[in-house]
Amino acid sequence: MKKSLFLTISLILISSGVFSQVNVVNNGGFENWTGNLPESWELKSTDISMIQETTTVHSGIYSAKVEFTSTTTQKIGQTISNITGNTQYTFNIWVFDNDPASRFRIWGYWNIAGGGSVTLDPGNVYTTDDPNWQLYTYETTSPADAISLDFEMRLYDVAPFPGLGTIYVDDVEILGPSVNAPVISNVLQEPFQAGSPINITCDVSVSSGSIDSVYLYYYTDFNINLRDSAEMSLTTGSTYSVTLPQLSNGTSLIYWVEAWGNSQNTRGGANKVVIGTADMGIFHTQLDADGLPLHMNHLARIRGIATVSSGVFATDRYDFYMQDNTGGINVFSFNYHPDSTRYLEGDSLEVIGVIDAYNGKVEIVDFEAVILSRGNPLPAPIDVNIEDMGEEFEGRLISIDNVTPGSGGDPWPSTPQSANINITDGSGTLILRIQDSTYIGGNPEPSWPLTVVGIGNQYDTSPPYFEAYQIQPRSYGDFVVTGIGDKKPVAYTYRLGQNYPNPFNPVTKIPFELKKAGEVDFRIFNIIGQEVYQYTGYKTAGPHEIAFNGRKLPSGIYFYRFSSGDFSTMRKMVLVK
Structure with a gap:
C-alpha cells in the first residue's frame, strides 16, 4: 500500500512539471540499442558492461543491466549538449539495486563557456539494497555559464566484493x-470492454511549431517481446485517437504514447489495464517469483459480494473484502471520512481500482465502487484445513474446524484490542488475527475446540510472499463452539488438495473431493496464464485423484484449477527438471 501511494504522488509531481520541463537525456528509457550498447550511451570504464534487459524492466520494453568486475569506480554516461546556465535541473533515475555488493549514484561535469568545468557532486547519496525499483532523485542548479553536461552514472563495490556487481537502470x-517539445496529456485509461474494438485517445500539443507524428505502443499479457505500435490520428483540436483490435476478458494491456515534433520526442508514462471484468482469482494465480500479482499497478474492474462491511476491520479507512466464484480481494483506501459511503456485508459491488499488494495481501486501491444491489446472501465459507492454507484462500470467506490455541502468540484479549493468537486444528498452525475495531476482544474467551469463520488474510513481511497466512474473524459470532458429544456428520465436501510430490518431475498426483456427483472441469496454467492442460468429465461424490505428466513442459510454477457446479478454487505446484 505504501508503494502504491508513493507511485501515485511521483506521477502527480512529474505530470505537473511536464508543461515547463523536458527530459534532455537521449534514450533514457534504453529502448534503442546498437550492438551491445544502448544508443547515445558510452562505457567510461574498462571493467563494466551494459546488457539489454527484458525481464527486470521499470517501464517500456527494455532496461539496462549493468555489470562490473572491479573494485575501482566504474562509469557509464553521455554528453548532454542542450544545457542552459543558471537553471534548475531535476535528475530522476529508476534503479533496481538488490545486490549487496553494488551501489549506485550519479556524477558529472558542467562544461563552461570559454573552457573549464564544474563538478556535479550529489554528495553521499547512494542507492540501498531493495527488492523493488527505487527512484534516485536529485535537484541542482547549473552554473551560470554552463553549456553542456558530461553526465555519469557510477557504480561502486561493497566489501566483501565477490568479483561481480549487478545493477539495473531505466527511465533516466x-x-x-x-x-517546445510535444506535451502528452489526458491519455484515456479504463478497463475497456472485452470483445469490442478499443478506442484510445489522448491530447498532444506544442506551444509553437508542429507535431510530426503520434504513436501508441502496446503489448498484451506481459509479453513485451511482442510489442506492437499503431499511429494515432488527429481527430479534433489537439486530440489524437487510435483503435486497437478487440481483446478477450481478463487480458492485460500495457500501452504508452510517444509524440514527435520540433525535432524532439516525448514519451508518456505506461498505462496498465485489465480488459473487461476480471476474475479475482487471476490476482492470486498469475504471480511473479516474489509472489506478487503480475497485474500490479493495473487498473481493473471486478464484481462480487462484500463478505464484510467497511468499518469492521478499520474505522479510519476503507478496509473490507469482496469475492466472486474464483477468488477474493481486499478493497482498501485511505480516502475515507465519517460521511463516506459505507459498503455493507451482502452488497453486490462493481469496483474499479488499481491492483496492489501489501505484505503479500492482494488489494484493489484508489477505487470507485457502485452498489448494484444490497442484502444478497453471502457465499458459503470454504472449509479449510490449516495445512492447506495458501494463496487460493486469501481474501475469501473460510472456516476452520476443531480449532484450539497453539503455543506462543498472544493470549485472548481481555479488552477490545488487536491480537495475534496461534491456533491449530491438528494439521498445522496459523495466526488468528483479531482486530480491535471488531470488538471481539473483551468478550469471554470461548470454549475450545471450536469452528472459526473469517477472511483468509496474509501478513508476510519479506519476499517471496508465500507464507504468513491468517484467518481474520469479523465478529464474536464467527466463533462457533462445538457442544459436548456433538460430532460432525460424515459427509463429503468440495476440496482441492495439494499435488504430491511437489516439486515434481515429471509426474504428480492431484487429489480432489466432490460434495456431490457432477461435472468436473480441471485445468492447468503456466505462470503467464496460458492453459497447458484440460480435463472435463463426470465424477461421483467423494475423493478422486488426477495423475498429471509434465514431460513436455519446461520447469516453472504452474497453477491448477478445479471447478464443479458453483465451486471453483486453484492451487500452485512447481515442476523442476
Whole structure:
C-alpha cells in the first residue's frame, strides 16, 4: 500500500512539471540499442558492461543491466549538449539495486563557456539494497555559464566484493527548461470492454511549431517481446485517437504514447489495464517469483459480494473484502471520512481500482465502487484445513474446524484490542488475527475446540510472499463452539488438495473431493496464464485423484484449477527438471 501511494504522488509531481520541463537525456528509457550498447550511451570504464534487459524492466520494453568486475569506480554516461546556465535541473533515475555488493549514484561535469568545468557532486547519496525499483532523485542548479553536461552514472563495490556487481537502470530523466517539445496529456485509461474494438485517445500539443507524428505502443499479457505500435490520428483540436483490435476478458494491456515534433520526442508514462471484468482469482494465480500479482499497478474492474462491511476491520479507512466464484480481494483506501459511503456485508459491488499488494495481501486501491444491489446472501465459507492454507484462500470467506490455541502468540484479549493468537486444528498452525475495531476482544474467551469463520488474510513481511497466512474473524459470532458429544456428520465436501510430490518431475498426483456427483472441469496454467492442460468429465461424490505428466513442459510454477457446479478454487505446484 505504501508503494502504491508513493507511485501515485511521483506521477502527480512529474505530470505537473511536464508543461515547463523536458527530459534532455537521449534514450533514457534504453529502448534503442546498437550492438551491445544502448544508443547515445558510452562505457567510461574498462571493467563494466551494459546488457539489454527484458525481464527486470521499470517501464517500456527494455532496461539496462549493468555489470562490473572491479573494485575501482566504474562509469557509464553521455554528453548532454542542450544545457542552459543558471537553471534548475531535476535528475530522476529508476534503479533496481538488490545486490549487496553494488551501489549506485550519479556524477558529472558542467562544461563552461570559454573552457573549464564544474563538478556535479550529489554528495553521499547512494542507492540501498531493495527488492523493488527505487527512484534516485536529485535537484541542482547549473552554473551560470554552463553549456553542456558530461553526465555519469557510477557504480561502486561493497566489501566483501565477490568479483561481480549487478545493477539495473531505466527511465533516466534530467528535466530542464522546455524547448517546445510535444506535451502528452489526458491519455484515456479504463478497463475497456472485452470483445469490442478499443478506442484510445489522448491530447498532444506544442506551444509553437508542429507535431510530426503520434504513436501508441502496446503489448498484451506481459509479453513485451511482442510489442506492437499503431499511429494515432488527429481527430479534433489537439486530440489524437487510435483503435486497437478487440481483446478477450481478463487480458492485460500495457500501452504508452510517444509524440514527435520540433525535432524532439516525448514519451508518456505506461498505462496498465485489465480488459473487461476480471476474475479475482487471476490476482492470486498469475504471480511473479516474489509472489506478487503480475497485474500490479493495473487498473481493473471486478464484481462480487462484500463478505464484510467497511468499518469492521478499520474505522479510519476503507478496509473490507469482496469475492466472486474464483477468488477474493481486499478493497482498501485511505480516502475515507465519517460521511463516506459505507459498503455493507451482502452488497453486490462493481469496483474499479488499481491492483496492489501489501505484505503479500492482494488489494484493489484508489477505487470507485457502485452498489448494484444490497442484502444478497453471502457465499458459503470454504472449509479449510490449516495445512492447506495458501494463496487460493486469501481474501475469501473460510472456516476452520476443531480449532484450539497453539503455543506462543498472544493470549485472548481481555479488552477490545488487536491480537495475534496461534491456533491449530491438528494439521498445522496459523495466526488468528483479531482486530480491535471488531470488538471481539473483551468478550469471554470461548470454549475450545471450536469452528472459526473469517477472511483468509496474509501478513508476510519479506519476499517471496508465500507464507504468513491468517484467518481474520469479523465478529464474536464467527466463533462457533462445538457442544459436548456433538460430532460432525460424515459427509463429503468440495476440496482441492495439494499435488504430491511437489516439486515434481515429471509426474504428480492431484487429489480432489466432490460434495456431490457432477461435472468436473480441471485445468492447468503456466505462470503467464496460458492453459497447458484440460480435463472435463463426470465424477461421483467423494475423493478422486488426477495423475498429471509434465514431460513436455519446461520447469516453472504452474497453477491448477478445479471447478464443479458453483465451486471453483486453484492451487500452485512447481515442476523442476
